[in-house]
Amino acid sequence: MPETGPVGEAWRATEAAVDAILGARHDDPFAVLGPHAVAAPAAAASHVLRAFVPGAASLALLRPGGEVALACRHPDGFFEALLPGPPPAPGYRLRAGGGAAFADPFGFGPCLGPLDDHLLREGTHTRLQERLGAHAVTHAGVAGTRFAVWAPRAGRVSVVGGFNGWDGRRHPMRRRPDSGIWEIFLPGLGAGAAYQYEIMAGEGPEAGRVLPLKADPLGFAAELRPGTASVVADPAPFAWGDAEWMAARAGRDALRAPLAIYEAHAPSWRRHPDGRFWHWDELAAALIPHVAGLGFTHIGLLPVMEHACDASWGYRPTGIFAPTARLGGPEGLARFVDAAHAAGIGVILDWVPAQVPPDAHGLARFDGAPLYERPDPRHGAEAGQGAATYDYGRPEVAAFLVSSALYWLHHFHADGLRVDAVSCMIHLDHGRPPGGWVANDDGGTADHDARGFLRRLNALVAQEAPGALMIAEEATDFPGVTAADGLGFTFKWNLGWAHDTLRYMAHDPLQRRWFHGLMNFGLLYAFDEAFILPLSHDAVAPGQGSLLGRMPRGDAGGPGQDEDWQRFANLRCYYGFMWAHPGKKLLFMGGEFGQWREWSEARELDWALLRDPRHQGVQALVRDLNRLHRAVPALHAGDRRAEGFQWIDPDDEMRSVLTWIRQDGDSLVAVLCNLTPVPRPDTRIGLPRTGRWREVLNTDSKVYGGSNLGNLGIVEAVPVPAFGLPASASVLLPPLATVYLMPDDAGGPEDVEQP
Incomplete structure (x- = not known):
């Protein structure tokens, strides 16, 4: 639309432009607001200054010689004035009524450049977190926060928060048409500010509709649920003390090294008596010594990325760049990892690139239509999850996911990522009912885009994060998950082994002769891949029972033994079998002392059981198994x-x-x-x-x-x-x-x- 009025008043904004600004419908607000050079009627150099401050009765520009009033064009708070001389430099200040002076965001030029547009479009940007998201920076000599978000089909995007009364009219963003990025610099805003994006759909049947407020896809911190806003993170770099650990990790042969992972859901490992979560520093003081004392080599954390629902355990993340606020700020996670490394313990994070959760404030239909997810709903995640799969073939989406993976490895020094639901990614039909999936161009079930994405990701991790482990949760017989010419993962969870052997152990010992093959079948394929043997959270999830509870109960034994002695003996025998079986080890928390109850994310582990000598005995066995595993090469070096x-x-x-x-x-x-x-x-x-x-x-x-x-x-x-x-x-x-x-x-x- 034309932004200026008729001849003689060419410097004035048109009624249509003013109306669009007032109604937060303008798709290029920087073409209207802020300073703009014009040719004055007297041919002298001059400029027009426009601003929209909802509710303001008056507005003035602060100059060294005093204040210059801007004329009120519309009583809702639209002001403009023709002023002599060149436009003021970025950082000029305005005052509304008798209030405090503020710098005008519309006086600043772009923060991003054409190279950012180009790299996002072609999908080769592997550090999107450095350009998108919220960054507390100094721009044009002024301190503030730079916001940038990708929403190519949006008609308007505004950043909103307490700093502007959550009013989407106040800070509409600048569109970068070559990439679909929107950006704005808000002077004076610093770390700790909560914010979201208000997006008006620009295309399709929802065009013109304002969507539910969205969290930042590249937000680096978040509010504690039930809040859904992102939070501007502290830009101060963390002072790492693990240089020796990182150097040694880079030279380690993971296939021949001992690997015993203690898998933990951090929010339910321990709780305060009133139910509050422990924060990272509290976990560092207790969880790390616990793991080190039991001889595990690594802690494997269920997803610590922000998620809305506790019952999802983190597997429906709404912010795959933000550590969950349940456990404290991002710097707390960094301190935890640094402390783990100081104790000789690696940290592996679960990472979820398999699904776009449907939460209204998340990535789903981010700009009013499918953007991060595939547009065909039959490309959904596994049946019953109500989520979509990422569009791995779209360059911008692939760059977003690659950047997320590398962010956790670089920024938080994670020692590896366990990639969730790889089966669902690489097979179009996995977990989906007949008619609930779409064949590929060859008529088959292979998801070529997802497979290509995983190959590229694993190659980049090997190149950019030496020694970091990439672990696939893959449940099918797809060949080459850990092969260099396959998907390129370091390890694959042996879910078949866990299913078979747990099924065997649940049988009455007198009947086990009929199921003997369940225990030795795993050796037929034990060396086809680099395997981890996982007694994971899935094995003790609601409805599964605990490991100890799944062991059969026999008659009372000798003196001093009750009818549960066989359960404990079975569990100890099974652990001995597992630790001697080819494959790296993983045990979910609570298994190290024989928790009776199945795990629930809503409560801490039953630590009081350790008053019982039988549970102490299980813990002592796990400690000794790990000591042997680490000390004896025969028990780890030849796993492959x-x-x-x-x-x-x-x-x-x-x-x-x-x-x-x-x-x-x-x-x-x-x-x-x-x-x-x-x-x-x-x-x-x-x-x-x-x-x-x-x-x-x-x-x-x-x-x-x-x-x-x-x-x-x-x-x-x-x-x-x-x-x-x-x-x-x-x-x-x-x-x-x-x-x-x-x-x-x-x-x-x-x-x-x-x-």
Whole structure:
């Protein structure tokens, strides 16, 4: 629309322009408001100054020589005046009535440039967080906050907050037509201000409608729920003290290194008595020593990105650049990671690029139509979730997701990302009903855009964050998830292993002979990928029961034992089986002491159980398993190599016994699992060498709450071949127990030897 009036009053804004500003409908407010050079009637240099201050009865420009009043063009607060001389420099100040002076945002030029437009359009910008979002900066010599948001189909975008009475008329933003970015600099506004974007749809059936207020897609901090606003983050850089850790991480061979992850949902690990969440510093003081004391190598945190609903556990994030306000500000997370690194513990964050949640203040239909998500609703996330999938083929969306991943790795020094719902990303039909998905151009089920995105992401992480782990939650038999010429992840969760083995352990021991294959089937594919064995939050989620609660209950045992002794013995035996099985380890919180109740995000863990010696025994076993896992190369270095594993006897289903060898160079461990409550004396097992073998772990030891049956610490292997091995020994297999044997001359941690 023309912005100026007829000849003679050419400097005046048109009625249509004034009306559009007053109604917050103008798509280019900077063409109307602020200073603009004009040719004055007398041909002298002059400019027009316009401003809209709703509710103001008068407005003046502050100059060194005094105030210059602007004429009131409209009683709603639109002012303009023709003034001599060139336009004032950015930062000029206005005063409305007798109020405080303020700098005019419409007096500042753009903060972004053509390169930002170009890189966003082509999808190669991997640091979008440096350009978009809210940044407390100095612009044109004035301190304030720069806002920028991508909304290409919007008819108008305003930033709103308490600083302008949440009035979308006050600060409409400048459109950058080449990219669809909107930007504005608000002088005087600093860190801590809450804000949102008010967007008017510009296209389609919703054109002209003002949408629900939106959080910033690249907001770096957020209000505590039920608030939905973003918060301007403190721009001060964090003083990291982990340079040595980061340098060592970059040179670590993740496949051959020990990896035992303690998975935690930080908001429910501990709570204050009144139900308040612990903040990051409180967690750092308790959670990190707990994890380090148990010998885990990493903490794996369920999503710490901002989310509206506690019951989503963070898996429906509305801000994938903002740490949740439940646990404190972003700097608190940085302090937590720094403290973990100082304690020798890595931090892995769950990251959710599989779905665009439908929350009205989030990314869904961000500018009035599908933008971040695919436009066809049949491209939704898994059935029943009510969410859409990201449009991985759109360059701007791919750049947004890549920038998010790298942000957590760079800005917070995260040691890896566990990528949620990869199955849903790479398969168009995964978790979706017939007719609820769209085939690709070849008529197949492969999501080529998502697969291409993941390959590029993993390659960029390997290049830009050396040593960071990329972990896929992938539940199908898709080949090459961890292959360099496949998707390129570092590790894949072995969800099939967890499903099969937990199903086996839930059976009555007397019936297990019929399900023996569930325990050894995983070895048929154990080396096809680089696996993590996950006893995760999904295994103890509502409706699943706890790990201890899923173990079968037997008859009362000997003196001092009740009918729950088998549950504890089963759990200890299962942990021994897991820690000796090829694959890295992951255990969800509460599993380390045998929580009875299934986990709930609404309460803290049942820490009082640790007053019970049986639960103390489970915790002691986990500690010793982790010490062995870290100290003995055979138990971790060959997790990816088939030659590091050898069955002794995988087929003893009648007695429900499994025996095997783990080996890496000179490091040897023989693993013996008796999965029934019947002791097995005089059981002959094959061994790869003669001599004394130490019983370095026995899950039936009294220190773990067991019956203390065993081999008195030593087994003697004689040159009698058995099971294809050159030596053998006669051993006692304790009831519902796993035993580790190591050659007496092989060394090993003395503090885990059993009585």
